[in-house]
Amino acid sequence: MKEYGLIGFPLSHSFSQKYFTEKFKNSGITDCRYELFELSDINQFPNLIQSRPLLRGINVTIPYKQAIIPFLDELETVAAGIGAINVIKFENGKLKGYNSDYQGFMQSLQNFYPINAQSQALVLGTGGAAKAVTAALDHLGIAYKQVSRNPAINQLNYEQLTPEVLQQYPLIINTTPLGTYPRVDTAPPIRYEALSAQHYLYDLVYNPAETEFLKRGKAAEAQIKNGYEMLVLQAEVAWQIWNS
Incomplete structure (x- = not known):
């Protein structure tokens, strides 16, 4: 099972979870799920990563699009120029930040x-x-x-x-x-x-x-x-x- 999710605070209304859950269902993707990870403090992020070994990707929303950057290993060039991250990819044990907004x-x-x-x-x-x-x-x-x-x-x-x-x-x-x-x-x-x-x-x-x-x-x-x-x-x- 591959796991994806969204970090932010608060997460009472999530477009992303609804969108990806429906996408997986409609596309017949049965080995993926999308979860919400509400973090009241960005310093909880490393513990989240350690506790979810199935994570393959994360979306980032308010208020952490800039605060997440010090926790990442690498930034895609355009994302680095923008200075805000809303997508994290897990690759070879490293976390790389992107901006799909x-x-x-x-x-x-x-x-x-x-x-x-x-x-x-x-x-x-x-x-x-x-x-x-x-x-x-x-x-x-x-x-x-x-x-x-x-x-x-x-x-x-x-x-x-x-x-x-x-x-x-x-x-x-x-x-x-x-x-x-x-x-x-x-x-x-x-x-x-x-x-x-x-x-x-x-x-x-x-x-x-x-x-x-x-x-x-x-x-x-x-x-x-x-x-x-x-x-x-x-x-x-x-x-x-x-x-x-």
Whole structure:
């Protein structure tokens, strides 16, 4: 039996376990199972590894995508550049970290947004998810500005997002947790009334399926997309990594 699983805290709602359990069932894979490993402290990770000799791969979610790195033997090149890990592969007694969020987002964005040489994006947020998004934008040649309540050099704050600025950035990507269940009434503080049918709003949040961010964009006739497809695609990339 091969064992896979997810580490994070808390893990009350897990897309990954449901997805992989159904995948194994529908594909007739009978020698694999997917478990949840809720760790209240990342320092519990070595004990988990020692106690589960059948583990072949692990997904990593909030809040450990960066904290897990010191526990790994090696990082894949792109993942090292992003500085956040969401897939661990067990190989020859070593643990290697990857980032499938980057690939999942990139594939999903290409299905949604008509990329061209003049494409410009606003990335709302600067956390681990934003790092995967900006790596994908770099790869696709899409210029971007990051937006934060406490901006660093070359970043914007929300007050700077005037209607004129919003017109320059047709693609707006929410990487913050604002709008996630159960706080579904929250949304990034941008001027939604300045949006138009020329805008594309992508929200990494998938629960609820239509966040307040997306609802307000839709009301302004913008194109909208949530993070569900990205989740599916990154899960498939993880499966490819574990079986390569």
